[in-house]
Amino acid sequence: MIEKTEIHRHTIAVLVDNEFGVLARVVGLFSGRGYNIESLTVAKVDEKENLSRITIVTTGTMMVIEQIKAQLNRLVPVHSIADLTLDGPSxxxxxxxxxxxxxxxxxxxxxxxxxxxxxxxxxxxxxxxxxxxxxxxxxxxxxxxxxxxxxxxxxxxxxxxxxxxxxxxx
Incomplete structure (x- = not known):
């Protein structure tokens, strides 16, 4: 069972529109709230739909991780989010x-x-x-x-x- 106050490392995958400023908005969300990014990779993954995939490794309590995912979900160019740490084997x-x-x-x-x-x-x-x-x-x-x-x-x-x-x- 995951303790709510323990700090955990999470890998979060985010599917976004591949357009100017999206990565800056995602990174700004982290820096503006004092969240740390341990690893960040991004690449275009779908030519037809013009989508990019951002993979972020971050740490925090379960409450912080849930806040990060909720705030990412509110960004307009975000299509989907997966917490690969919680969503099963990856x-x-x-x-x-x-x-x-x-x-x-x-x-x-x-x-x-x-x-x-x-x-x-x-x-x-x-x-x-x-x-x-x-x-x-x-x-x-x-x-x-x-x-x-x-x-x-x-x-x-x-x-x-x-x-x-x-x-x-x-």
Whole structure:
């Protein structure tokens, strides 16, 4: 059972019109009320209907999460909202590019670690490697943490993308 006063992490998917200013209005809703966004991804998903999907990861009590969903529902360009955390099983993934600078044995160790994590080397130079790693956020965090002792690391993450499992859609 979910406690009403506990802080929980929620993944919310929002289907909106793909038009100028919609993302700013959604983000403004969060910033204007002091809600935090941990992850935000957005892309056009329907050419014919001109729709975009925004995936937001946020935290809050159940009351705050319900307020966020209610306020999102009031925005005119919003077509539907799904709380993927509550609406049943879903699949979440994140992609990261991780650059590791190093030579010699550290380079070999980075390649070994990448193989274990099923990360792909997408760029190789004499002094650095760039890996692409995909998975849940814990996998991405673990990969970055293991790369850090091997050399200077630069990271670029996509943010969470998520879908409901099964035949249901938002």
């Amino acid at each position: 699949v979440e993934r994140e992609m990261a590019l991780v650059k590791v600078e190093g030579t010699g044995e550290k380079r070999v160790e980075a390649l070994r670690m990448a193989d274990i994590f099923r990360a792909s080397a997408v760029d190789v130079t004499e002094s650095s490697l760039v890996f692409e790693v995909t998975g849940d956020r814990e996998k991405v965090k673990a990969f970055v943490a293991l790369m850090e002792p091997l050399g200077e690391v630069e990271v670029c993450r996509t943010g969470i993308v998520a879908l409901k499992r099964g035949h249901e859609t938002i």
